[in-house]
Amino acid sequence: MSLRYALLGLLADEPASGYDLTRKFERALQRYAWHAQHSQIYPELGKLAADGLVEVIAEGARGRRTYAITEQGRTELRSWMLNPPDVFVVRHEFVLRLFLLSTLDPEDARAVLRPVAQESARELATLRESLDRAEATAPPGTELALGRLVAEYGLRSFQTMHDWALWALDRIDQVEAAKAARPAG
Amino acid sequence: MSLRYALLGLLADEPASGYDLTRKFERALQRYAWHAQHSQIYPELGKLAADGLVEVIAEGARGRRTYAITEQGRTELRSWMLNPPDVFVVRHEFVLRLFLLSTLDPEDARAVLRPVAQESARELATLRESLDRAEATAPPGTELALGRLVAEYGLRSFQTMHDWALWALDRIDQVEAAKAARPAG
DNA sequence: CCACACATGTAATGTGTTACATGATTAT
DNA sequence: ATAATCATGTAACACATTACATGTGTGG
Numbered sequence: 001m002s003l004r005y006a007l008l009g010l011l012a013d014e015p016a017s018g019y020d021l022t023r024k025f026e027r028a029l030q031r032y033a034w035h036a037q038h039s040q041i042y043p044e045l046g047k048l049a050a051d052g053l054v055e056v057i058a059e060g061a062r063g064r065r066t067y068a069i070t071e072q073g074r075t076e077l078r079s080w081m082l083n084p085p086d087v088f089v090v091r092h093e094f095v096l097r098l099f100l101l102s103t104l105d106p107e108d109a110r111a112v113l114r115p116v117a118q119e120s121a122r123e124l125a126t127l128r129e130s131l132d133r134a135e136a137t138a139p140p141g142t143e144l145a146l147g148r149l150v151a152e153y154g155l156r157s158f159q160t161m162h163d164w165a166l167w168a169l170d171r172i173d174q175v176e177a178a179k180a181a182r183p184a185g
Numbered sequence: 186m187s188l189r190y191a192l193l194g195l196l197a198d199e200p201a202s203g204y205d206l207t208r209k210f211e212r213a214l215q216r217y218a219w220h221a222q223h224s225q226i227y228p229e230l231g232k233l234a235a236d237g238l239v240e241v242i243a244e245g246a247r248g249r250r251t252y253a254i255t256e257q258g259r260t261e262l263r264s265w266m267l268n269p270p271d272v273f274v275v276r277h278e279f280v281l282r283l284f285l286l287s288t289l290d291p292e293d294a295r296a297v298l299r300p301v302a303q304e305s306a307r308e309l310a311t312l313r314e315s316l317d318r319a320e321a322t323a324p325p326g327t328e329l330a331l332g333r334l335v336a337e338y339g340l341r342s343f344q345t346m347h348d349w350a351l352w353a354l355d356r357i358d359q360v361e362a363a364k365a366a367r368p369a370g
Numbered sequence: 371c372c373a374c375a376c377a378t379g380t381a382a383t384g385t386g387t388t389a390c391a392t393g394a395t396t397a398t
Numbered sequence: 399a400t401a402a403t404c405a406t407g408t409a410a411c412a413c414a415t416t417a418c419a420t421g422t423g424t425g426g
Binding site: 006009012013028029030032033034035078088089090091093094096098100101103104108111115148149153157159160163164167168171 | 337
Binding site: 228 | 404405406407
């Protein structure tokens, strides 16, 4: 069901074609929230149109169809946003690997964590830079670009991941040192 | 494919039955990393056994079968852990909602964020409590337990979410106040 | 004229959820 | 006895990925 609302949400921001939406997923949503391929998006747009939640507002070259959200679609999206489930769907292969870290010996665990610490730091820097640029461009106190909220969340999440990776690396070293100190244990 | 490695990882920690594994998913993995129901776990255990990656080491009451990982299974798991993909599978309905927050007006956005701040605080308290209890029980410097890394990551994630939700609520108020101060803008 | 990006679609297969189905053991 | 928990399994359906398939417009 989430795909349906992801599409409605993107179309609530601005009209787009299936092709556009496919790229939006790749650029914005895939890394943090949700992913979908065009083979899933096109049929779903068809269903949304059949249900009256979106409509074709323009047809262009190469069979391009631009969709826009309808009033009914906005109502439906709002209702979904205001009624969250008790338990959210979470599927995060990266975090899964973190959880299984203790199945590795300390050397392997470090080999997994080092790139994590590195890449989260790099991602962090990229995000912070593009955020600073956006901040500098827009005059202060203007319209709440809610994209600002999301960016901040991404920033904090990567910071947390980075800090945690460093903490875990340190922890592994400590346990190893303790083990070396009492070889009989 | 991830389910397969999640199971191998849990069995690498200790032998377990399908029933045990189902509860481990519910308690430990579901909220952060991955979820699976028993209807998916039992067939997958069968496949893993057929592939020689796990084996039945005991049969108990009520048809209970306890599985353990094999040497081949450990090799397979290690290879998966040490070879991460370029792009991780991520599906996070909560973050998706954050992305779509900008489709709501400020009042609705606050209505979404308030329970986030509340529930993350509650979750945080629960986690911290059970962590403190575990810390007090186990002697320091002992074996690096699987649960310890998981708990720490959970703790930090919820702390991050909580702090962010408060920050976001504050930010929305600020922008609204600024708007009210210059009604012509 | 040719490569690349644009643009859409379906079929086969794999993964995941919900519902259906059954029965044993344990604690009260 | 009886309710709760333990314990496993399959079938139907929904969702998601990969592969197959086709054609158009644009820039070099």
